[in-house]
Amino acid sequence: MTLVDSVEAGRLTISELIDALAKDKNYTASRWYQRYRAFTTLLQQTSTFAEPATDGLVKQLWYERDNGIASIRQGVPSLAEYQQSLPLLRELTERIRQQPDEETYQYVGNALQQAKENGLLKRMYWSLRNRVFAAFSPENYTSTVDENAFNKAAEFLNQHFHLGLVLTGNWLQKNYELKQAIHAQSPDTDPYYVNMAIWHLYELLRERDNEQKQEKVASTTSITRSEPIENKIILHSPTNVIFFGPPGTGKTFRLQQKMKEYTSHAVPADRDAWLDSRLESLNWMQVITLVLLDLGKRAKVRQIIEHMWFQRKALLNGRNGNLSNTAWAALQSYTVPESLTVDYKNRREPAVFNKTDNSEWFLVDSQLEQVEDLVELYAELKRGPKSAEAIQRFAVVTFHQSYGYEEFIEGIRARSDESGNISYPIEPGIFMRLCQRANADPGHRYAIFIDEINRGNISKIFGELISLIEVDKRAGMPNAMSLQLAYSGDHFSVPGNVDIIGAMNTADRSLALMDTALRRRFDFVEMMPDLSLLSEAKVKGIELESLLEKLNSRIEALYDREHTLGHAFFMPVKNALDAGDEEAAFKQLKIAFQKKIIPLLQEYFFDDWNKIRLVLADNQKQDDNLQFVIEKTDDLDTLFGNNHGLRRHDQQSTAYELKDFDQEIWNIPQAYRSIYQPQQTPLDEQAVNHG
Secondary structure, three states, rough: OHHHHHHHHOOOOHHHHHHHHHHHHOHOOOOOOOHHHHHHHHHHHHHOOHHHHHHHHHHHHHOEEEEEOOOOOOOOOOOOHHHHHHHHHHHHHHHHHHHHOOOHHHHHHHHHHHHOOOOOOOOOHHHHHHHHHHHHHOOOOOOOOOOHHHHHHHHHHHOOOOOOOOOOOOOHHHHHHHHHHHHHHHOOOOOOHHHHHHHHHHHHHHHHHHHHHHHHHHHHHOOOOOOOOOOOOOOOOOOEEEEEEOOOOHHHHHHHHHHHHEEOOOOOOHHHHHHHHHHHHOOHHHHHHHHHHHHEEEEEHHHHHHHHHHHHHHHHHOOOOOHHHHHHHHHHHHHHHOOOOOOOOOOOOOOOEEOOOOOEEEOOHHHHHHHHHHHHHHHHHHHHHOOOOEEEEEEEEOHHHHHHHOHHHHHEOEEEEOOOOOOEEEEEEEHHHHHHHHHHHOOOOOEEEEEOHHHOHHHHHHHHHHHOOOOHHOOOOOOOOOOOOOOOOOOOOOOOEEEEEEEEEEEEEEEEEOOOOHHHHHHEEEEEOOOHHOOOEEOEEEHHHHHHHHHHHHHHHOHHHHHOHHHHHHHHHHHHHHHOOOOHHHHHHHHHHHHHHEEEHHHHHHOOOOHHHOOOOOOOOOOHHHHEEEEEEHHHHEEEOOOOOOOOOOEEEEEEEEEEOHHHHOOOOHHHHHHHOOOOOOOOOOHHOOO
C-alpha cells in the first residue's frame, strides 16, 4: 500500500505522513534540506538588500533556476532582463525582507507587471515571486511555488485530514492558511520538513494520476491486428520529441541522459530482454546452430522450432506461422556438400549441418571451427545475464544526406559466403530491429535516438511509415494503423512502447525549414545557452557568464539567435575551476576559443573577418596587443603606383589577420576580459602576467 493509499484509508495522521516522507527521502541528510536551510539562514542574517554588496544573493533569488528553495526551469528571466531590472529587484527584495506579507505580495506583483509594461521584463514571473517569499518566510510559506502543484497537494491534505481550509485567494494566502492548519495538528514538526513533504506529496499524487491514465488507456484500447503478444502493456503514451538549439547547448548530453531511462541492470525478470538483445541481430542459421548446441547437437525440426530461442527469434521477427519451412530452408542451405541425405543445390557457407536417414538434423563437429563465435555465444547464453550487466533498450543513429529507408526500415543486402556465392536477403534496418525487440518485450519502453535528425531526407528515410510514428497511430493506441512494407510485404505497425527522440542543430538548418510532415508529428523542445550554469565561474578575472552573454548578444545582432554559442563550450573551463585548478581552466578557455569558437565564427560569417572582429570587440579595444583579429590598411597608390584604375586614388585596401595561436595574445587574460569590457585598457604588465 502506498503512502497515498494509506492516507485515503485513514491510517496516517498528518504528522505520520510527514515523518514517513522525511524517512523515505532521508531529509536530514539530503542536499536539498541542507541548501534550503543554509540559504534561508543567510537571508535572515542579511540586514539589507538595497545595496550592490548583496547583489549575489539577489541574483540567487531572482535569476538562478535552482537556488536551494525550489527549482524553476522555464520561469526565470534572461541575464539581460535580470541586469536591467536589478535596481527594481533590489528594492523588491528589501521590501519582502522587511514585511513578507499579503500587502507586500500585492505590491511586488504590481511592480513586476509595471516592469513588464515598461519593457524591463518580457513576461510575468509569478512562480519566481512566490519563491522569494518562500525563501524569506519558510515558517509561513511552502517551497511548492507552482500554484497548480500547491493546489493539488493542499486539496488532498484538506480533504483527508479534515483541515477545514477554504483555499481561496492567491498563492500566498493559501500557503499561509495551510501552514497554520498543519502547525495546529503537528506543532513540533520542522517547518522545512513540512515544506519538502508537501512537494513530495504532490509528486506522489502526480505519479498516481499518470498511472491511472495509463491504466485507462490500456483498458479501453483493443488491439485489432494479429500480434504475437496477447496482452499489450503500454507504460505511457509514446513520445516523439526533438531537442533543438544552437551548437553547444547540451543536446547530445540530453540524449545521453535520456538513454539512462532506457537502460537497466539485469534481473531475473529481464532475462527475456537480455536474450532478445543477443538474438535480434542473428540470422536463422545462427539461431538454429545455437539451438542444436543446446539440444546435444542433434534434433528433429519440431524440436528445433519448439525451442525457446527459436520461438524468441520468431517473436522478434514478428513471425507466428510457417516456422517449419523457415527452419528447413536454413538447415538445407547450410548443409555440408558431402551430405548424402540432402539434395539441395543452393548451399551456402558456413556449412555446418547434416541430416540422418530418419530426418534428424545434427551439427558436424569438424565444421564447428567455422562458427567459433556462435560456440562462445552459446556459452554466454547458458550462463545468463550477469547481475550488474546493463540491458540497453535503445538504438542510436545519426542521419546524413545519403542515409535511407534501407538502413532505417528494411532493404536488400548483398551477402557473400566464403565460396564467393552472392545472395540478396531482405534484412531489417535499425528502427525495424528495435521495434521487433519492443514488440517482444511489451513490459518495457524502448527508444531510438536520432542525432542530426534534420540532416536526413525524412521522406526518403521513413517512407510510408511516416504516418505510423504518430502517437495515436501506434499499435495499441485508439487509431492504430499498419502498412505493408515495401520490400518484404509484411504488415507492420510501430509499437506503442517505442519512443523516438531526436536532436538537431539550428546552426545547420532552421526549424522553419524542417520537413513539414516531421514537424507535425514531433514535439520540439528548445535548448538555448544556459548562462546560469556559468554563474560565479571566474578564471583569471574572466567572468564566463558575462563573456558568453556578450558574445551571443553580438552574434544575435549580426546574424540570429539560432547561431549563438552554447554554454557547453565553457563547461570544461568550469569543471577545471570546480576542481580547483585555475591554470587548467585557463588552458581550457584557450582551447575553446581556438578549436571551437573561432572556427564556428568563421563558418557563421563566411570568413567575414570584420564581423568576427565585431563579435570579439577587437574594434573597440584601444590596445592592439589585446586584439585577436587585427585590421591592416594599405594605400592603393602605394601598393600599385599611379594609374592603377582601382577606384579612386588615395583610397585604402583593408585586410584582416587572425593572430597565430602560438602568439602571446592567447595567453593574456585581459584579451578575453576585453571582449565584454573592451574599454578597460591599456594593457599593463600585471594584466599580462597575472590577469
